[in-house]
Amino acid sequence: MKDIVVIGAGKIGGAVALMLAETGSYKVFVTDHDQGQLAKVDRHAAISTVAVDIADHKSLVDVLRGKFAVLSAAPFNLTGKIAQAALEASVHYLDLTEDVATTKKVEELANGAKVAFIPQCGLAPGFISIVANDLSKCFDTLDSVRMRVGALPQYPSNALNYNLTWSTDGLINEYIEPCEAVVEGKLVTVPAMEEREEFSLDGVTYEAFNTSGGLGTLAKSLAGRVRTMNYRTIRYPGHQAIIKALLNDFNLKNRRDVLKDLFENALPATMQDVVVIFVTVCGWKDGRYLQETYANKVYAGVVAGKKMSAIQITTAAGIATVLDLLADGKLPQKGFIRQEEIALQDFLINRFGRVYDPEAMRLKQAL
Secondary structure (H helix, E strand, O other): OEEEEEEOOOHHHHHHHHHHHHHOOEEEEEEEOOHHHHHOOOOOOOEEEEEOOOOOHHHHHHHHOOOOEEEEOOOHHHHHHHHHHHHHHOOEEEEOOOOHHHHHHHHHHHOOOOOEEEOOOEOOOEHHHHHHHHHHOOOOEEEEEEEEEEEEEOOOOOOOOOOEOOOHHHHHHHHHOOEEEEEOOEEEEEOOOOOOEEEEEOOEEEEEEEOOOOOOOHHHHOOOOOOEEEEEEEEOOOHHHHHHHHHHHOOHHHOHHHHHHHHHHHOOEOOOEEEEEEEEEEEEEOOEEEEEEEEEEEEOEEEOOEEEOHHHHHHHHHHHHHHHHHHOOOOOOOEEOOHHHOOHHHHHHOOOHHHHOHHHHHHHHHO
């Protein structure tokens, strides 16, 4: 049994802890500075809670020392401090951040480290990069890689056609920060909330637009091999226009506290959500120009004996799968590890990764 520290006792951190504890392979220590949040963590023989302030570097290092790994489910602006503590405590480090600057800092810390540093282990970035890289291997020469992901309410009922499903701070960060993309073979920065498109999947129409962070490290991994690569967030039609008005016309992009208060007090959260994943890769194989597509929907359901939202399931399963692969020796044990280094097949056959396989989930629920 390996000792694991999960930092952040929110919805995602709690889901990660319960998934790991249920296997019997891990003893989990959940930490947070908020005693109220810790009190909400599910009771389990393999779960303990410890109050720690991330700003207290020494206390954080003391908690990490001697453990196998630390998994950060903390807000993106705190992740760098956790990575620094992991380096000092010499424990493997995994996180869920979508923040580009934080990931670059983690990569710097991993240089010469004797433990593994694996950022962006969630859905997007994370699983989306694993899928896109796998599809890319089907071609002799790549042309384009387009990645689309959205966590959406199953039953939209407001003008935004949206309900809160995860971190409000993370959502706002994605909507405001610049986005990376590859255009005509060059890595460039493009503005968030732009380049809107529409597509249909299973008879439902969606819109998608630029948001920050989802490209992960894949652009660097495929540098010089792809002409076009971009990541866009999926929403129901109409969402982008209203958000742009709030950000630009009302200048809330410069008043994040006001925007957060607005979202959290006007948009109800929901457990009835669906995660939509849509990846399209085009290129040449045997002289022919071809397309390969991965399309999937993951719904809210019962995992580890508890009802969880789709975004909880996909995000928690992502980082839990990577931890499992690391613990089983299927990933390098030191240095910086990119999501696209993980084989899609290894991910999907993992006990946690199976939640991304609709057929496997249907069979499990039928038993």
